[in-house]
Amino acid sequence: MGILEVKNVNKRFGGLQALSDVNLSIAENTVHAIIGPNGAGKSTLLNVLVGKLIPDTGSVMFDGQSVLGRKPYEINQMGISRVFQTPEIFSDLTVLENMMIPIFAKRDGAFRMHAIESVANERAVVEQAEHMLESLNMADQRHNHSASMSRGNKRRLEIGMCLSQEPRLLLLDEPTAGMARADTNNTIDLLKQIKSERDITIAIIEHDMHVVFSLAERITVLAQGTPLVEDTPDNIKGHPKVREAYLGESATA
Numbered sequence: 666m667g668i669l670e671v672k673n674v675n676k677r678f679g680g681l682q683a684l685s686d687v688n689l690s691i692a693e694n695t696v697h698a699i700i701g702p703n704g705a706g707k708s709t710l711l712n713v714l715v716g717k718l719i720p721d722t723g724s725v726m727f728d729g730q731s732v733l734g735r736k737p738y739e740i741n742q743m744g745i746s747r748v749f750q751t752p753e754i755f756s757d758l759t760v761l762e763n764m765m766i767p768i769f770a771k772r773d774g775a776f777r778m779h780a781i782e783s784v785a786n787e788r789a790v791v792e793q794a795e796h797m798l799e800s801l802n803m804a805d806q807r808h809n810h811s812a813s814m815s816r817g818n819k820r821r822l823e824i825g826m827c828l829s830q831e832p833r834l835l836l837l838d839e840p841t842a843g844m845a846r847a848d849t850n851n852t853i854d855l856l857k858q859i860k861s862e863r864d865i866t867i868a869i870i871e872h873d874m875h876v877v878f879s880l881a882e883r884i885t886v887l888a889q890g891t892p893l894v895e896d897t898p899d900n901i902k903g904h905p906k907v908r909e910a911y912l913g914e915s916a917t918a
């Protein structure tokens with residue numbers, strides 16, 4: 666039994682079957698990649714996993730509890746955090762202030778802007794945020810405005826903001842999309858560091874096979890809304906069904 670269990674999920678958008686009989690089990694403390702061609706349904710599946718999208722049929726259970734129909738803060742409190750495809754940080758705030766947001770949100774169930782403005786009374790939150798920035802090697806940037814950060818550092822900050830909620834499951838949708846190779850490699854190293862330092866399950870949607878094969882212990886290949894194959898990276902490499910999914914033709918023919 667995995668920490669996340671998806672059973673018989675179907676989702677239709679008008680005439681389009683975006684997810685078709687999806688069954689997926691993600692084992693606790695693994696890095697599980699979901700790959701597949703454009704339009705395969707990967708982001709749709711991720712939206713279902715975080716309760717943002719209700720499927721037409723099926724169930725999604727996290728540690729025995731349904732995620733369906735829950736509000737975003739309830740999902741966070743269950744132990745699920747999600748990194749979005751574009752960084753969700755406030756460009757007017759400093760790196761440190763951004764890092765404090767999810768810590769307030771976890772403590773109070775919601776984030777209030779005035780909490781940031783009365784920082785002096787919030788020593789414990791500041792200390793927690795500073796500690797997280799240190800573990801990300803970002804302490805020297807704490808008073809910088811986040812608007813001036815590189816894409817790679819924005820992603821690093823955003824992953825840290827998710828981690829400060831102490832998730833048991835971290836979900837990432839194409840965390841390295843549009844990044845230069847150096848930033849991609851830094852993101853890979855950061856995710857490896859996170860995995861080695863804590864008990865955490867990571868589910869990652871990714872196009873870049875260098876990222877997938879650097880990190881994943883299990884890979885599910887999604888094509889036209891259906892999992893085609895799930896296996897270890899070694900078995901996925903060169904798998905005829907994977908080539909078929911990407912090339913749109915049978916590689917065995």
Ligand SMILES: Nc1ncnc2c1ncn2[C@@H]1O[C@H](COP(=O)(O)OP(=O)(O)OP(=O)(O)O)[C@@H](O)[C@H]1O
Nearest residue numbers: 678679681683701702703704705706707708709710
């Ligand atoms: N809200 C929506 N309304 C209608 N169709 C949608 C909606 N969201 C997604 N789709 C369609 O569902 C299919 C799956 O989309 P999805 O975004 O899940 O694919 P993806 O695998 O994440 O693709 P990409 O690799 O390009 O990010 C696509 O054909 C897309 O156009």
Ligand SMILES: [Mg+2]
Nearest residue numbers: 707708709838
């Ligand atoms: Mg997508």
